Amino acid sequence: MAVSPAVISDYFEPISGKNEHICTPAGATLQYPNHTQMHGSKLLILSGLILALAAHPVSEAKASNGFPSPGASKLLAVADTSARRIAAADWRLVFSDEFRSAGKFNAGSWTYCERGSAAWTRYLTSSPDYVYQAGGNLVLRMDNAIIAGDAVPYHSGGIMTSSKFSIRYGKIEVRARFSKGKGSWPAIWMMPELPTAYGGWPNSGEIDIMEHVNNENVVHQTIHNSAVTNEKGASTATHQASYHADDYNTYGIVWNPGSIEFYVNGEHQYTYKKETAAGSKQWPFDRPFYIILNQAGAVGWPGPANNADLPFEMKVDWVRVYKQQELPNPGFEQAGLGPWQAGAGAKVVRAHARSGGRAVRLKGGASILAQTIGGLLPNTTYTFGGYVRTNTSSPSLLLGVKNYGGSPAETPIAGKKYQHGLVTFTTGAQQTSATVYISKPEAGTAYADDFYLNKQ
Ligand SMILES: [Ca+2]
Numbered sequence: 001m002a003v004s005p006a007v008i009s010d011y012f013e014p015i016s017g018k019n020e021h022i023c024t025p026a027g028a029t030l031q032y033p034n035h036t037q038m039h040g041s042k043l044l045i046l047s048g049l050i051l052a053l054a055a056h057p058v059s060e061a062k063a064s065n066g067f068p069s070p071g072a073s074k075l076l077a078v079a080d081t082s083a084r085r086i087a088a089a090d091w092r093l094v095f096s097d098e099f100r101s102a103g104k105f106n107a108g109s110w111t112y113c114e115r116g117s118a119a120w121t122r123y124l125t126s127s128p129d130y131v132y133q134a135g136g137n138l139v140l141r142m143d144n145a146i147i148a149g150d151a152v153p154y155h156s157g158g159i160m161t162s163s164k165f166s167i168r169y170g171k172i173e174v175r176a177r178f179s180k181g182k183g184s185w186p187a188i189w190m191m192p193e194l195p196t197a198y199g200g201w202p203n204s205g206e207i208d209i210m211e212h213v214n215n216e217n218v219v220h221q222t223i224h225n226s227a228v229t230n231e232k233g234a235s236t237a238t239h240q241a242s243y244h245a246d247d248y249n250t251y252g253i254v255w256n257p258g259s260i261e262f263y264v265n266g267e268h269q270y271t272y273k274k275e276t277a278a279g280s281k282q283w284p285f286d287r288p289f290y291i292i293l294n295q296a297g298a299v300g301w302p303g304p305a306n307n308a309d310l311p312f313e314m315k316v317d318w319v320r321v322y323k324q325q326e327l328p329n330p331g332f333e334q335a336g337l338g339p340w341q342a343g344a345g346a347k348v349v350r351a352h353a354r355s356g357g358r359a360v361r362l363k364g365g366a367s368i369l370a371q372t373i374g375g376l377l378p379n380t381t382y383t384f385g386g387y388v389r390t391n392t393s394s395p396s397l398l399l400g401v402k403n404y405g406g407s408p409a410e411t412p413i414a415g416k417k418y419q420h421g422l423v424t425f426t427t428g429a430q431q432t433s434a435t436v437y438i439s440k441p442e443a444g445t446a447y448a449d450d451f452y453l454n455k456q
Contacts (some may be wrong), residue, residue, distance in 0.1 A: 001352050007246045013398065013453055014338040016026055021372075021412050022055055027454075029186050033163050033229070034103070037254065041357075043209055044302040045352045047099065047325055049191070056336055062139060069093050072271050088113065090456070091322035091323070091324060092320060092322060092323050092324070092452050093169055093320060093321070093322055094167065094170065094321055094331075095109070095161075095165050095167070095319070095320075095321040096109075096319060096320045096321065097109055097138070097317065097318065097319045097342065098136070098317075098318045099133045099136060099137055099138040099317065100133075100136055100153060101133055102132075102133055102134055103132060104128060104132065104133070104135055105131060105132070105133060105138060108162055108164065109159065109161055109164050109165060109191075110159040110164060110182045110294060111159065111160060111162065111164065112124070112126040112131065112158070112159055112160075113159060113160050113292060113294055114126070118300075119287075119296070119299045119300025119301070119379040120158075120185065120294060120296040120300060121158075121296075122152075122296075122297065122298075122299050122300075123142065123153075123154040123155050123156045123159065123296070123297075123299075124155075124156055124157070124158050124294075124296075125150065125155040125156065126293075127145070127147065127157075128209065128399070129141070129145075129155075130142070130155055130156060130157030130295075131151040131157035131159055133160070135315075136149050137316055137317055138159075138293065138315070138316040138319065139157075139313060139314075139315050139316075140157040140158060140159075140186070140293060140294060140295035140313065140314045140315075140316070141156070141157050141158070141295060141311055141312070141313050142154060142155065142156035142157070142184070142295045142296070142297050142298070142310070142311060142313070143155065143310045143311035143312070144165075144305075144307055144310055148310070149337075153298070153306070154183075154297070154298050155410025156294070156295050156297065156312075157294065158202075158292065158293065158295065158296070158297055159292075159293055159294070160191075160291065160292040160293070160294075161290040161292075162191070162193065162200035162289045162290040162292075163193075164288060164290075165291070165321075166288035166290040167288055167290075167321055167323070168255075168286065168289070168456070169255050169256060169323070169455065170254075170255060170285060170287045170321055170323045170324070170325075171252065171253070171254050171255070171321070171322040171323075172190070172209065172252060172253050172267055172291065172319075172320075172321050172322075172323055173250055173251070173252035173263075173319075173320050173321075174188045174210070174247070174250070174252070174293070174316060174318070174319050174320075175209070175248050175250045175251075175292075175316070175317040175318050176188060176248065176249065176292075176293075176314055176315060176317060176449050177246070177247060177248045177249065177310075177311055177314070177315050177317075178212060178250065178295070178314035178365075179311075179314075180214070180215045180216075180245070180309075181211075181297075181305070181309030181310065181312050182213070182214050182215065182302070182303075182304075182305060182306035182307065182309050183214065183297045183298045183302050183303065183304055183305025183306060183308045183309065183312070184212070184213065184214060184295075184297045184302060184305070184309070184312040185211065185212070185213050185295075185296040185300065185301055185302045185312075186210075186211070186212050186294070186295045186296070186299045186312070186314035187208065187210065187211045187212075187292070187293075187294055187295075187296065188208075188210040188211075188291075188292075188293055188316075189206065189207060189208040189209055189210070189211070189291075189292050190206070190207040190208075190209065190289040190290060190291055190292065191205075191206055191289060191290060191292060192204045192205055192206075192284070192287055192288070192289050192290075192403070193287070193289060194287060194288075196285050197280075197284065198281075199226070199282040200285045201224075202224040202226050202229040202233075202235075203225065203226045203280070203281070203284065203376055204280075204284050204287075205223075205224065205284035205285050205289070206222075206223070206224035207223060207224075207253060207255070207260060207289060208220065208221060208222040208223070208224070208238075209221060209251050209252065209253055209262070210251035210264075211301075213301050214302050214303075214304040217242065217245060218240040218241060218242055218243070219240070219241050219243050219249075219251070219264065220238055220240055220241075221238065221241060221251075221262040221264075221269055222235050222238035222239070223235060223237035223238070223260065223272045223433045224237075224285070224336055225237075225281065225282060225284050226281050227281050227282040235417075237272050238270075239262060239269050239270035241262075241264045241269045241270075243264055243265070244265070245446065246318055247250075249264060249265055250263075250264070250265055251263070252266075255285065257274070257286065258273065258274045259271050259272065259274060260272045260423065261344055268423055274454060280344050282412055286300075291319065291321075293314070293316055293319070294354045295312055295313065296312045297312050304434050306396075311314060311377075323452075323454045323455075323456070325374065326375075326376075326451040326452075326453040326454065326455065326456070327371070327373060327383070327384075327436070327452055328371070330386075330449050330450065330451045330452055330453075331353075331354075331356050331358070331359075331449055331451070332348045332353075332356075332359055332360045332449060333356045333357065333378075336348060337360065337369075339371055340369050340370065340371045341369070341370050341371065342360075342361070342367065342368070342369045342370070343368055344364065344367065345362055345363045345364035345365065345367040346361070346362050346363075346367055346369050347360070347361050347362075347363070347412055348360055348415060349361045349447075351447075352389065353449055354387050354389075354418050354449035354450050355449060355450055356449075358449075359447045359448060359449040360447065360448050360449070361436075361445065361446070361447050362397075362440045362445065362446045362447075363445045364443065364447070365442075365443050366439075366442060366443070367433075367439075367440050368437055368438070368439040369437060369438050369439075369448070370434055370435055370436065370437035370439070371435070371437070372403070372433055372434070372435045373433060373434055373435075373436060373453060374429070374432060374433045374436060375432065375433075376400040376404075376432050376433055377427065377432070377455070378427050378428065378429055378430055378431055378432060379426065379427060379429050380426065380427050380455060380456075381424060381425070381426045381427075381428075381455075381456040382424070382425060382427070382434070382453055382454060382455055383422050383423070383424045383425070383452075383453070383454045383456060384399070384401050384422065384423050384425070384434075384451070384452070384453050385399070385420065385421060385422030385451070385452055386399060386420075386421065386422075386438065386448060386449070386450055386451035386452065387418040387419065387420055387421075387448065387449050387450045387451075388413040388414075388415075388418065388419055388421065388438060388446055388447070388448045389415060389416060389417055389418045389419065389442060389446065389447050389448075390414050390415065390416065390445070390446045390447075391416070391445045391446070392416065392444065393446055396412040396413060396414035397412065397414065397438050397439065397440050397441075397446055397448070398410045398411070398412055398437075398438065398439045398440075398441065399411050399412075399413055399421040399422070399423060399437075399438050400414075400423055400436070400438075400439065401423050401425045401434055401435065401436050401437070401439055402410060402434070402435050402437070403433065403434055403435040404425050404426075404427050404428065404433070404434035404435075405428020405429070405430070405431030405434075406425060406426065406427075406428060406445075409423045409424075409425055410423060411423055418447075418449070424456070436451070436453060
C-alpha cells in the first residue's frame with residue numbers, strides 16, 4: 001500500500017470562535033477542543049501494519065507506578081480493594097515507545113505535527129530543539145526563543161502517529177509529566193486516521209486522553225463528536241481529574257466497541273458510552289484513531305502566556321498500546337499445551353522462545369496444533385496470527401483458521417528466524433467459535449510462539 005503523506009496544515013482549518021472562553025453555570029465544565037476541521041484523505045493503517053509494528057519489547061523497569069503491564073495486570077486486580085481500576089485482562093502490546101535513546105524520535109512511529117491555523121498548531125516547529133528524546137523521555141518544549149527566519153513569537157513541539165500507527169479499540173496508556181505556567185497547554189490525544197469519515201470536525205470524533213492548561217490542579221479528559229460539542233467547539237462530555245503535580249502520571253483509555261473509559265493512574269475517571277442505536281453523530285468511534293503528543297500554548301484555550309513562566313515542557317516516559325488478547329495460552333507460558341490440542345510430536349519446550357521462557361516445538365512427521373475458541377461475536381472480523389521458525393527454510397508451516405462460518409483460510413510461514421503470519425476472518429451470522437491452528441504438513445522441526453487473536 002502506498003502511503004500518501006499529508007501534512008496537517010493541508011487539512012486543518014480553524015473554527016471561528018473556538019478560542020473564546022465559555023463559562024457554564026450548572027457545574028458542567030465545557031472544554032475547548034484541540035481541534036479543528038479536517039478534510040482531505042489519509043491512509044488507513046490496517047491491522048497487518050499495526051501488528052508489524054508490535055515487535056518493540058517492553059521492559060517493566062519503568063512500570064513503577066502501579067499500572068498494568070503485560071503479565072502484571074492480574075496481580076494488580078488482586079490488590080484492588082476500592083476504586084475501579086483498569087480491569088485485569090490479557091492485553092497484548094501492539095505498539096509502544098519507551099523513548100530510551102537520545103536525540104530524534106523514532107521516525108518509524110512518529111511524524112511532526114505541522115504548523116497550521118488551529119490554536120494548538122500555531123507555533124509548531126520541526127526544529128529538533130522542541131521535540132527530542134533525553135533521559136528516557138520524549139521532551140516536548142515550548143519557549144519564546146528567536147529563531148532566525150521564522151518570525152513567530154513562540155515555538156512548540158508536537159508529534160503524531162498518523163500514517164504510521166492507528167488503532168480501533170484497545171488500551172492506550174501514556175506516562176508523562178509536564179510543567180505548569182500561564183499559557184501552557186500540553187495534550188495527549190487521538191484523532192481519526194480518516195479525518196472526514198463522518199464529516200469534518202467534530203463529526204468524526206476526537207478523544208482527549210489528557211489536557212492541562214495554565215496552573216490548574218486538574219487535568220481534563222474529553223470526548224468530541226457532533227452530539228456533545230457546541231458551535232464554539234466546547235464539549236459537555238468531559239471530566240476533570242486530579243493528578244500528582246510535579247510528578248509522572250499515567251493517563252489512559254480503555255476503548256471498547258460500546259464505551260471509552262478514561263483513567264488517571266489506573267483509577268477510573270469517566271466513561272463515555274455508545275447509546276443504543278447510536279449513529280455516527282453520537283458514536284464515530286468505530287474507526288482507527290492515531291495518537292498525538294504535543295505541548296501547545298500562548299493561544300487558544302489557555303490564553304496568552306506569561307513569558308516569565310517559560311519554557312513549558314512535557315516529558316513523556318512511554319506510550320503503550322494494547323489489544324485484548326482473546327486466545328488462551330498464546331505463548332505457551334502455562335504448564336502444558338492446554339487448551340491447545342496437538343498430535344504426537346508437539347511439546348512445550350524451554351528453548352527458542354520468542355518471548356517469555358517457552359515455545360511449542362513440532363517435531364517428527366506431519367503434525368498439527370489447534371485450538372477452538374468460543375465466545376466470539378457473530379459477524380465480526382478477527383485476526384489470528386503468530387510466529388513460527390523452522391530448522392531450515394523448509395518445510396513451511398501453515399497458519400490457519402476454520403470452522404468459523406466461512407471458507408478455511410491459511411497462510412504459509414517458513415524461515416530459520418521467527419516469521420510472522422496472520423489470517424483475518426469474519427465469523428458467520430450465527431457463529432460464535434472458530435478453530436485456529438498451525439499445521440506442519442511434512443517432516444522436520446519447527447518452533448512457534450506468541451499467537452494472538454484480536455477482534456478488529
Ligand atoms: Ca513464549
